[in-house]
Amino acid sequence: MILDYSINLPFALTQIEYRQELADRPPTNVFANTPVTAYRDNYSAAFEELKVCEELDENWDGYGAKRISSSVCSNARRCLETLETTATPIPEVLPNPNGTISLEWQSRHGVGALEIGLTRYSFYAKPDIGNAILLEGDATAITSDFATVVTEMLYPSATAVATIADIRIPLNVRLAT
Amino acid sequence: MSDLPLEISDDETIVRAIYFPKYLSKKNEIKRQAFKAQAGTDQVSVMRYPFLDADFCKSKGKEIAAAMHAEQFRGLAAIKAGQIRRTGSSVTDSRDVYLGHADISHGFAPAPPGEPPPAEEALRIDTRLSELARRAFYNADPDPESEKWTGGELITKTD
Numbered sequence: 001m002i003l004d005y006s007i008n009l010p011f012a013l014t015q016i017e018y019r020q021e022l023a024d025r026p027p028t029n030v031f032a033n034t035p036v037t038a039y040r041d042n043y044s045a046a047f048e049e050l051k052v053c054e055e056l057d058e059n060w061d062g063y064g065a066k067r068i069s070s071s072v073c074s075n076a077r078r079c080l081e082t083l084e085t086t087a088t089p090i091p092e093v094l095p096n097p098n099g100t101i102s103l104e105w106q107s108r109h110g111v112g113a114l115e116i117g118l119t120r121y122s123f124y125a126k127p128d129i130g131n132a133i134l135l136e137g138d139a140t141a142i143t144s145d146f147a148t149v150v151t152e153m154l155y156p157s158a159t160a161v162a163t164i165a166d167i168r169i170p171l172n173v174r175l176a177t
Numbered sequence: 178m179s180d181l182p183l184e185i186s187d188d189e190t191i192v193r194a195i196y197f198p199k200y201l202s203k204k205n206e207i208k209r210q211a212f213k214a215q216a217g218t219d220q221v222s223v224m225r226y227p228f229l230d231a232d233f234c235k236s237k238g239k240e241i242a243a244a245m246h247a248e249q250f251r252g253l254a255a256i257k258a259g260q261i262r263r264t265g266s267s268v269t270d271s272r273d274v275y276l277g278h279a280d281i282s283h284g285f286a287p288a289p290p291g292e293p294p295p296a297e298e299a300l301r302i303d304t305r306l307s308e309l310a311r312r313a314f315y316n317a318d319p320d321p322e323s324e325k326w327t328g329g330e331l332i333t334k335t336d
Contacts, residue, residue: 052247061199062241063215063222066290094199097216099291113303115293122296124303134296176297 043084046103049093050076053101066099069118075139076101076116088147089155107154114146124176125149132176181228183270185279187259190226190333191268194238195315196248207254207315209306214283217290221281223268226255229277231326235318250321255331256313263336264308281309312336 054073059065076093080103083091091103096115105112110127116139123135123146133153135146185191193211195201200211212221224234234253242250261268261281271280285302288294294302314334320327 056246059244060246061215062244065216069291072291094210096293097213098288099216100288100293111303113299115299117288117292120292122293122299124296124300126300126304132300134300136296176300 043080043090046080046090046093047077050080050101053093053095056095060095061097063097065095065097068095068099068101071118072099072101072116072139075118075121075142076103078140079103079114079116079121079142082142082144083147086144086147086151088144088151105150105154109154109156112146112150112154114142116142123149125153127153134176179272179276181225181270181272181276183272185225185258185268185270187257187262189258190255190331191258191261191279191281192224192226192229192234192331193221193254193256193313194224194234194241194250195252195254196238196242196245197251199245199248200254201251201315205315205317207310207313209303209310211254211313212281212306212309214285214287217287219283219285219287221283222274223279223281225270225277225279226331231328231331232324233277234331235326236324250318252315252317252321252328253326253331254313254315255333256309257333257336260312260333260336261309264305264312266305266309 050073053068053076054070056068058067060067080093089105091105091114094102094104096102100115100117103114103116108128110125112123112125114121114123119139121137121139121142124132125146126132133149135149195207195211200208202208214220215222224237226234231253235250238250238253242248258268266281266283268279268281271278283302283305285294285298293299312334314332316328316331318326318328
């Protein structure tokens, strides 16, 4: 598949599929070879993945993984519903052994991960070049601040200048140095 | 008395069973989740090869797959102990589980149950896991349904 960056892609862009030619170049950071999440064109796939997380039993990984509680699932569902309204690119939804849920994004520009727990969430977006952005907060009231970071850092407009991305950082966000 | 030394040399091959879809992408690339620590620990269960041959590794992998939700055993990730150590994680013998069993330890304090680690720590952990996934070689099982391993000798990447 040829990626044509001259096209003005719509804001509601989903993950860009990595071409093997891009993956073969020496990575500038270890995330460069991380598998890109599958192409999706609507949030139903993410909600389906969340449903799978909800149905997991105790020890779902064979090594004592915790069941994902209904509270964590509710927090994650609310977050997905918020993301859907902001037209943020669709994440992959994954259970974690300690009973949390992760929403993850991977593009040619970097990676992002939001881990949702019972009362807290933590988020990072790590660009291929540059500092990561970190966020933490109340898992029952996840705002769309991180969605802005995901969209602008990981899926910048195709018409943007190649080496500069204008990222508007909310006041409650801190940078990792 | 076993002749398997307690100490794991850098040149020894360490094996991790790989399941689809949690540990393997559709493009047959190892995901960093394959090296994620077990709940409440900083450890990942692995096997010492070739003391444990590929047949045993596969048999153990399928046994675990049976306990997992909708996961398919697909193959074995192989990585040298020295490659693991160069990422900052350690690998040590844990024959109290069974002879030939070992643990990769990442050295990060486990997050409280049901809660994520702080964001900076989450980034550090995922960076480590991605590095391990990048260094490991995925030996695909040509016949996952069979009881025996038919994929030949397990291969690792050279650094």
